Amino acid sequence: MDSSFSRLNICTVCFLFVLATIGEGGRLLVIPQDGSHWLSMRAVVEKLSERGHEIVVVAPEVNLLFKESKYYTKMTYSVPYTPDDFAERFRLFSDQPFDEVPFLSMVVGAFKTMMYLLEMLFVNCESLLRNREIMRSLEESTFDALFTDPALPCGVILAEHLSIPSVYFFRGFPCGLENAITKCPDPVSYAPRCYSRYTDHMTFIQRLVNLFISFLETPLFKILYTRYQEIASELLKREVHLPTLYRNGSVWLLRYDFVLEYPRPVMPNMVFIGGINCEEGKRLSQEFEAIVNASGEHGIVVFSLGSMVSEIPMKKAMEIAAALGTIPQTVLWRYTGEVPSNLANNTRLVKWLPQNDLLAHPKARAFITHAGSHGIYEGICNAVPMVLMPLFGDQMDNAVRMESRGAGVTLNVLEMTSKDLSDALKAVIYDKTYKENIKRLSELHLDRPIHPLDLAVHWVEFVMKHKGAPHLRPAAHDLNWVQYHSIDVIAFLLAVVLIVLYISLECCLFCFRKCGWKKGRLNKKSKSKSQ
């Protein structure tokens, strides 16, 4: 083993050397998205800064999470709305899942509040691209690359305008538009479409619906991005096709891991960094340590519906509180709303909780989560079985994935009763299969040759150093739809086959007529002779 260890050390020294040489300071422009999108992207930015790169983060002056930082220079631009407007739009968006209305109204409501929020985010982009001062400053600076969350295309447009290579970092588009953009095959037969709540094993009807949902992808892209296309055309002073701009992204850092996602085709310029947000559990503060220790042998349940949800209707809160009272575990519930009057003794409401550190604690027995991707990965990393209450976005699909792997129970937050939640909690805590399944997923997830954070840093530096990653760009981008699907080739072959068939048929007919005619003539002759 000594010799093996020394070889390993040499290899590690090489690895360190490579990282060290890459780390010679470059300049990186960052165009992020606000909210949870920024959380793990910030970790990459901080690590890049530590490695000697100079980083400029461009953000709207009214925002949720873009704080001043020693790791980067923050450049803000003014926006035509107040912090109150901003908070109100987010509040409407996060309240909407709790509206008890018929299904169709719920869908329409969800779409409306989403578009209302997206409208503001478009205004952000417009404000940046029309801000002469900032744009001039960016044009006059030199950046090695642009690092952006491409969920909305402001960074994509800016990279084109500034003619710099870009790296995308994100969770995925609605309905896997990244597959359409990267020309990544996306088989509708076993790759479930977003919001479908299907797994990778679908019935005939589910495959049919999945196909229908896939038809909605292009219109959805148009609804979401047409206005960006217009503003891009204005800035770039030419007709712009947004998917073509998107294709210029050198590397797609996707927060996917195949213990959560269903395996399916991918492209060489997609790098998977799911679980990038999982850190090793840190020691708890005295306050939380005391609560956890007091939980005794029963341990704790961690409960959070994410930073977006601060309040839920009192009726629902009371149902939840009642359910939490039925288990012997101590429940730590992150909740900033009004305290439900029936809150049991085992439940502690807190305004904030160190979610990952609590989940990493050996006493963690279950995790009640809204199934946001950050939380899900923290649950996986720490092998804590989950009760999933998806609210919006990709959360429904995340929840289905965890449930289909036997690592959690999904509840419909609107329809669930107190008993449903109580049963679900007891199941994931006392039915050993949930714990075994999440432990297996956790082991698979954590057994990786390099930490996702280092992988992300590597690829950003790669693009900075080599001015892109052209060797990973598939030639598919140079083909049109007809060529890509070989329709012209197949049509040509069909035409040849038809022509050959036609000529053969004509020849046969000709021969037949010839023979028939001769026979006819012979018959005539023989008839005339016999007459």
Next chain:
Amino acid sequence: MDSSFSRLNICTVCFLFVLATIGEGGRLLVIPQDGSHWLSMRAVVEKLSERGHEIVVVAPEVNLLFKESKYYTKMTYSVPYTPDDFAERFRLFSDQPFDEVPFLSMVVGAFKTMMYLLEMLFVNCESLLRNREIMRSLEESTFDALFTDPALPCGVILAEHLSIPSVYFFRGFPCGLENAITKCPDPVSYAPRCYSRYTDHMTFIQRLVNLFISFLETPLFKILYTRYQEIASELLKREVHLPTLYRNGSVWLLRYDFVLEYPRPVMPNMVFIGGINCEEGKRLSQEFEAIVNASGEHGIVVFSLGSMVSEIPMKKAMEIAAALGTIPQTVLWRYTGEVPSNLANNTRLVKWLPQNDLLAHPKARAFITHAGSHGIYEGICNAVPMVLMPLFGDQMDNAVRMESRGAGVTLNVLEMTSKDLSDALKAVIYDKTYKENIKRLSELHLDRPIHPLDLAVHWVEFVMKHKGAPHLRPAAHDLNWVQYHSIDVIAFLLAVVLIVLYISLECCLFCFRKCGWKKGRLNKKSKSKSQ
């Protein structure tokens, strides 16, 4: 930078810890292929052995490269041919590319000698699977995984028989059969088929031919593997479908890198370890150091047609010797045949050369190679422009790839004249673009987060530890051809559309008849009234 370095160190310690915990000795069964296939697989086996795993390599008693080793236990089985038979079949195979015969005869000849060689390799497999003593010994042993080169399916069959997970390690099947097996989409419009000599940018006619070649993949699979299917059915005592057995491979370690291969869709259980054979250049022996130093400012040219080719026809050898004499560089030519009488003073014939170490020397100016994948990657790693003389197998395609990237010139070894070789050598040595291009490819290739050897070791250990990698298995394997392509869903939709159209048409006709009839009756009535 200090803080960055300390964070990096912590991360590296974690990485070491993960590797160290994985490295707790397991037992690995290795079923390799002989010849160059074994070269880089051996490096992985040796590293796994160093990390404390117990390794058993099963090989035929008559072989090329399976030597005794301190790294593994070699288990040999007898075969019904002599070393002379063995050498003769290899000789015929390696001599065939130099036969000066018409194209069609050449194709038939190549196919015949290939089948003649494959016949012997089938006999190997048969001898192993019917060797009761060895089979009993393997059945009674416990292995954590089977590590095999699946170019021929002996290891694949054995893994199924022993019910152990397997890891595949190889360069690729003829005609990308690995894509058909792994259900990896393989777009015929920009993924050139093997032996086509096309790039990823094809004309209409090339795409047509590419489609035709793709039609040959299934018959080729049948020609190559039907006999294995029969022997597998005999061993497993049930009807066996070989592609289904192949699908049980947990991880495919593919010696691909996208600086050489054209980017195209891949699957999550494909791990790319192209360039695994490139080591850092070691110090040359005194003999070679002296030759290289004596080359002066002009430097050296390294020339090898691989270990398979020991002799070439004298006429061709003299043409080559004449060409080599036209450049001022010292040429080191690995050649064991008769010395050409016109050998110039600048050319040194050697029976063996330290290829990678010579290419790594700053005086290396060009590399004349048969375009085998090992050599090509050594050329890329060391950034030496190439003159490519492909002989058989994937070498034609490798050569096209290097040439299409502007890093080499391809020659047809049969048709080339002395002047062609001389011109090609002068081009790659004196035209700076070749050096610039190979340097760029080299930088892209070497800038990776982890060395391919460590990556390969990681994934073998992963499969050993977790008894496979089921989370990377796509659900596509559970669909039949019709379901996978959604043909049933599309047919259903078409049927619905046709039925709706038919009913609508019938309704219209009914209404029309009704109206027409009424009108008709009215007309009749009016007529009868008017009469």
